[in-house]
Amino acid sequence: MKKHWWHKATIYQIYPKSFMDSNGDGIGDLRGIINKLDYLQKLGITAVWLSPVYQSPMDDNGYDISDYEAIAEIFGDMADMEELLDEAQKRGIRIIMDLVVNHTSDEHAWFVEARQNPDSPKRDYYIWRDEPNALVSTFSGSAWEYDEASGQYYLHLFSKKQPDLNWENEELRQKIYDMMNCWIDKGVAGFRMDVIDLIGKIPDQEITGNGPKLHDYLKEMHQASLLNKDLLTVGETWGATPEIAKQYSNPDNQELSMVFQFEHIGLLFKPDSPKWDYAKELDVAALKRIFTKWQTELELGQGWNSLFWNNHDLPRVLSSWGNTGPYREKSAKALAILLHLMRGTPYIYQGEEIGMTNYPFADLSQIEDIESINYAKEALEKGQSMESIMDSIRQIGRDNARTPMQWTDGHQAGFSSAEKTWLPVHPNHEDINVEAALANPDSIFYTYQKLVALRKEEDWLIDGDFELLETADKVFAYQRTTGDKSYLVVVNLSDQAQPFEFEVSSKETIISNTQEVKVLESKTLQAWDAFCIALD
Ligand code: GLC
Ligand code: CA
Numbered sequence: 001m002k003k004h005w006w007h008k009a010t011i012y013q014i015y016p017k018s019f020m021d022s023n024g025d026g027i028g029d030l031r032g033i034i035n036k037l038d039y040l041q042k043l044g045i046t047a048v049w050l051s052p053v054y055q056s057p058m059d060d061n062g063y064d065i066s067d068y069e070a071i072a073e074i075f076g077d078m079a080d081m082e083e084l085l086d087e088a089q090k091r092g093i094r095i096i097m098d099l100v101v102n103h104t105s106d107e108h109a110w111f112v113e114a115r116q117n118p119d120s121p122k123r124d125y126y127i128w129r130d131e132p133n134a135l136v137s138t139f140s141g142s143a144w145e146y147d148e149a150s151g152q153y154y155l156h157l158f159s160k161k162q163p164d165l166n167w168e169n170e171e172l173r174q175k176i177y178d179m180m181n182c183w184i185d186k187g188v189a190g191f192r193m194d195v196i197d198l199i200g201k202i203p204d205q206e207i208t209g210n211g212p213k214l215h216d217y218l219k220e221m222h223q224a225s226l227l228n229k230d231l232l233t234v235g236e237t238w239g240a241t242p243e244i245a246k247q248y249s250n251p252d253n254q255e256l257s258m259v260f261q262f263e264h265i266g267l268l269f270k271p272d273s274p275k276w277d278y279a280k281e282l283d284v285a286a287l288k289r290i291f292t293k294w295q296t297e298l299e300l301g302q303g304w305n306s307l308f309w310n311n312h313d314l315p316r317v318l319s320s321w322g323n324t325g326p327y328r329e330k331s332a333k334a335l336a337i338l339l340h341l342m343r344g345t346p347y348i349y350q351g352e353e354i355g356m357t358n359y360p361f362a363d364l365s366q367i368e369d370i371e372s373i374n375y376a377k378e379a380l381e382k383g384q385s386m387e388s389i390m391d392s393i394r395q396i397g398r399d400n401a402r403t404p405m406q407w408t409d410g411h412q413a414g415f416s417s418a419e420k421t422w423l424p425v426h427p428n429h430e431d432i433n434v435e436a437a438l439a440n441p442d443s444i445f446y447t448y449q450k451l452v453a454l455r456k457e458e459d460w461l462i463d464g465d466f467e468l469l470e471t472a473d474k475v476f477a478y479q480r481t482t483g484d485k486s487y488l489v490v491v492n493l494s495d496q497a498q499p500f501e502f503e504v505s506s507k508e509t510i511i512s513n514t515q516e517v518k519v520l521e522s523k524t525l526q527a528w529d530a531f532c533i534a535l536d
Pocket of ligand 2: 021022023024025026027028029074
């Protein structure tokens with residue numbers, strides 16, 4: 001199998017509005033990111049996935065793009081973007097752009113023209129029908145919006161300010177590939193492709209994800225923009241099974257490097273219920289089953305996994321699988337060790353490396369996320385209590401991941417000099433912040449730093465196969481083996497001691513959040529114990 005740089009890479013996701021504010025308007029920006037590149041270099045990451053910084057009315061914080069080739073004013077301008085690419089490159093850091101091409105903003109010139117002039121060729125860039133059908137938007141309500149002037153409805157699978165593009169239109173597809181090439185020429189190292197599994201939709205049959213032409217489009221895109229450029233491409237694919245993930249990521253298919261699959265994330269929600277009915281108890285046995293399935297099914301050369309706990313749409317992992325109390329640091333390290341030693345490319349979401357947690361949102365006035373706000377409106381109309389709505393938002397809402405990065409224990413956590421930031425800074429920044437983490441050699445940060453370094457150095461992380469070991473329910477233990485080398489990873493995913501019955505000896509502890517492990521003499525794991533040892 002041909003090895004690429006991204007097989008040994010760890011990617012760091014930046015949500016620009018919340019990373020670092022350089023000009024005191026309370027909103028993060030490109031200059032802020034440039035100012036923090038030394039920090040990212042210290043963490044050791046290979047590349048940054050930059051959530052959208054393009055021109056946008058910010059109905060969905062930049063996932064509604066009005067010009068793919070301009071930068072949103074709140075973030076800076078194209079000169080800042082070029083400087084970021086330059087300064088990152090000097091530090092060995094690549095930049096991966098977010099590619100949002102399932103939809104544009106309704107303020108994109110294409111849509112403005114499509115709406116004003118139904119005879120324009122741009123009309124067919126979008127999806128218009130005389131009557132709506134039953135399709136619903138991810139952000140609540142019908143997925144069809146009536147346009148008075150032309151008497152037709154347009155499709156929007158997200159907000160009504162995010163009209164869906166019509167991928168059946170060849171001219172449109174070509175424009176998208178040209179735009180991608182433009183960014184590639186500027187020096188970006190790849191793309192994270194927003195809800196890419198929706199582009200093959202057939203609205204009239206109510207097919208949205210995994211439509212019949214999806215893979216044809218991706219193959220065409222690959223030929224037009226990606227071929228032989230050694231880029232990292234990762235698709236956001238909520239509906240992917242291992243079979244589907246192999247279709248995307250088998251190198252012979254020439255589509256994408258990898259996809260984000262969300263099966264383990266699905267455990268946060270109650271089965272077959274709306275997302276807001278979150279699971280009150282998390283099922284560790286199911287987590288083990290799901291990770292094992294993905295690890296074994298995406299065999300080397302057949303496909304490639306991405307590994308993640310967090311992103312800008314998800315609650316903080318410490319507030320779900322981890323412990324936000326006495327075991328915060330230990331559980332954060334345990335979850336990191338568990339994830340980063342599997343096969344795939346790991347992603348760290350900003351703040352994860354210092355153990356940031358969900359925000360204690362008191363009421364709707366503190367919420368900015370369109371998905372949460374629309375949900376609250378709809379649930380209130382249906383008679384749900386405000387208390388239970390806020391409970392769901394505190395547990396599952398997307399703003400949990402979006403509160404400002406905590407740099408110091410000072411004013412606005414060192415994120416901004418503003419009196420008011422766009423989302424409030426978490427009060428726990430007094431304890432949880434980068435400055436404190438860097439000063440403490442035992443901090444979560446250094447566990448992540450070590451894991452990132454291991455990923456670059458250790459070939460067994462790529463080549464080794466994966467085997468789940470039978471253990472107590474709350475213990476996740478797996479072995480990675482390649483040639484005559486074998487490594488054991490053991491994690492206690494609970495606040496209680498757990499039995500662990502293995503007789504092994506080892507000369508080398510690879511990483512651990514507890515003492516050095518030479519011989520597993522003790523038959524008990526303490527709460528959140530986690531380690532990896534090389535087996536003799
Ligand atoms: C993806 C993004 C999310 C956005 C949606 C619509 O799921 O991650 O933030 O709201 O697509 O673009
Ligand atoms: Ca700013």
